[in-house]
Amino acid sequence: MFKKSLLVVALFCAVNLSNGQGVSKVVCQYDSKSFIREGLGKLTVADLEPALSFCTHLVYGSAGINAADNKLQSLNVGLDLDQGKGHYRIITQLKRKFPGLKVLLSIGGGVDNDPEADTNKYLNLLESSGGRMAFINSAYSLIKTYDFDGIDLAWQLPPNKPKKIKSTIGSLWSGFKHSIGIGNNPVDEKADEHKEEFTSLVREIKNAFRHDNYLVSLTILPNVNSTYFFDIPAIINNLDYVVLPSFDFQTPARNPKEADYSAPLYELNDRIKESNINSQVLYWLAQHAPASKLIVGIPTYGRTWKLEEDNTQTGVPPILGVHEPGTEGIQTKTPGLLSYPEICAKLPNPSNNNLKGEDAPLRKVGDPTKRYGTYAYRLPDSDGNFGMWVTYEDPDTAGNKAGYVRAKGLGGISIRDLSLDDFRGSCTGDKYPILRAAKYRL
Secondary structure, three states, X not given: OHHHHHHHHHHHHHHHHHOOOOOOEEEEEEEHHHHOOOHHHOOOHHHHHHHHOOOOEEXXXXXXXXXXXXXXXXXXXXXXXOOOOOHHHHHHHHHHOOOOOEEEEEEEOOOOXXXXXXXXXXXHHHOOHHHHHHHHHHHHHHHHHOOOOEEEEEOOOOXXXXXOOOOHHHHHHHHHHHHOOOOOOOOOOOHHHHHHHHHHHHXXXXXXXHHHOOEEEEEOOOOOOHXXXXXXXXXXXXXXXXXXXXXXXXXXXXXXXXXXXOOOOOOOOOOOOOOOHHHHHHHHHHOOOOHHHEEEEEEOEEXXXXXXXXXXXXXXXXXXXXXXEOOOOOOOOEOOEEEHHHHHHHOOOOOOOOOOHHHOOOEEEOOOOOOOOEEEEEOOOOOOOOEEEEEEOOHHHHHHHHHHHHHHOOOEEEEEOHHHOOOOOXXXXXXXXXXXXXXXXX
């Protein structure tokens, strides 16, 4: 009888594991642009492979929408499709080497910019049942042709307008103004209609994909308000998982005059109460989303601002009165953005301890509370030059967030993205240290 009971338990566990229950997802975002970058930022397929033993899902970013006919299309035909370099097929064929890996095609992702479209084509598509059907049919054809396992809807919805950091009195005044209708400025006048139409889109996609067991996931882009656009009880059963908007709460592009933590785990004093991971998680749980479907995004990069002479003498955020993003890195080549290895190289080490000016090391400030994150800074010199402040993810903070996911019983983590982790192992010798640290804590 005892042996028979053990057999039943073993079979039950095997069934649950095969259905993905009780197994934390590690969703790895792969930016295909990294394949065509020059220099240190170039991530080849050979560079990608060491990460895949840690990933349960690989999300290829990004495809887009043709505004003229609402069909799904590659944003780089010469790279992605068979008539070009066939990168879609090269990536999905990695499943032969990593049999448990699911490969999804991301749509939108904040990079599908169409200068010829006068309006938001992602909203326009929602408004027409014919447009939705054209999109679904083209998406089905594309993922079937290239052997993807499904699609990730990183739908480009209007983001919230930036808000200034307020004191307690300022927050109370702002709340009072909103309560009497002053200062309400919705980002989408037709948000209620678009919410219903997005629900229809998700349901129609799932119905079209169900026969082939294709996956449908939702990645909410940073600063998109879930209350405006998502009827959570109505869409959640048709989604396999949801990646929450859990980073880039504060960026140099959105907040050029305020440097602050960009991906805090919990709310900080005198900050916007929704601008933290815990707040996002609690909202979706309150809307009856199963914890097992909620994925917390973890960035592999930092956001930087230039410090000037009168900004700070301590580096403690928030830092008001900054004026511009930090200098671009040699890998990312984007002002205000540094990859983890770029940041790591700027921390104190034997090669930079005695350097001055823009090559002088940053001073790292950790977070013993495990609530907010890590930052580093360099005060400007006597001429007011070379000051920098950066908020960033490192292996310790990524591990803390994975620990939070485990403690809350959530579905897993999403690494965004692999090309900005230390995929060469230049910092500590370990490749993909942020991915590794988060995976091990799960």
